[in-house]
Amino acid sequence: MSFIAKLIFSNTSIHYEIAKSSFIIGDLYILDIFGYYPSFILSIYSALISAGLIIVVPMLKFINKPTSIWLNLVFIINLISSIYFIFFSEYFTYSMWSFLEIYWKTEIYIWLIIPYFLIIGFIPLPAEFFTKLKYVFITLVYAIIFSCIRYIAIIYILREFSYIYMAVLFFMFGPFFDLIYIVSFYSVFVNKISKKLRKDNSKWEWLY
Numbered sequence: 001m002s003f004i005a006k007l008i009f010s011n012t013s014i015h016y017e018i019a020k021s022s023f024i025i026g027d028l029y030i031l032d033i034f035g036y037y038p039s040f041i042l043s044i045y046s047a048l049i050s051a052g053l054i055i056v057v058p059m060l061k062f063i064n065k066p067t068s069i070w071l072n073l074v075f076i077i078n079l080i081s082s083i084y085f086i087f088f089s090e091y092f093t094y095s096m097w098s099f100l101e102i103y104w105k106t107e108i109y110i111w112l113i114i115p116y117f118l119i120i121g122f123i124p125l126p127a128e129f130f131t132k133l134k135y136v137f138i139t140l141v142y143a144i145i146f147s148c149i150r151y152i153a154i155i156y157i158l159r160e161f162s163y164i165y166m167a168v169l170f171f172m173f174g175p176f177f178d179l180i181y182i183v184s185f186y187s188v189f190v191n192k193i194s195k196k197l198r199k200d201n202s203k204w205e206w207l208y
Helices: 002-009 040-059 065-087 096-122 129-161 163-171 175-196
Strands: 017-023 026-032
Touching (some): 026 096, 040 163, 096 163
């Protein structure tokens, strides 16, 4: 994926390299690209806008409660990040490469955990083995594809809009976001099984 990212973001005037990082399953190849440090003015504007949205969003009736809570978490994290860059920007030690290294290592751990997580959850469900295996495979493929898409999006955002959004990208669109779609796939599977077995009362009992 880093080689594709290199083709996307390199041009005639700027040529990025790919650096290696050792990992438990071998070397990771990560695009060595620079990001954009936020200016003092941008940090102030970002803090003010985030603080305002934290107040306004819960008042908007057309936004449902779960979405409102999720958006508020995004704005709270961004507010903290903005305040950090206003007062302590000289202590910011992360680079684009170090962030992408953490991102990829976290994602690979999640890919390794997904089969075990879902298999344990599927064990008590009355469904065929290959049906369960199919959902595990679909979830894993989705995780890999979605991680690659986020990788490109993260590089673009940090390069074009600054490191001020790094915290939001990791905490709200990193491992937390992975948990959402893993639970979603599991819920879809359970819903499908429950509809199939709706009329079979013998199946609606504790299996433990």
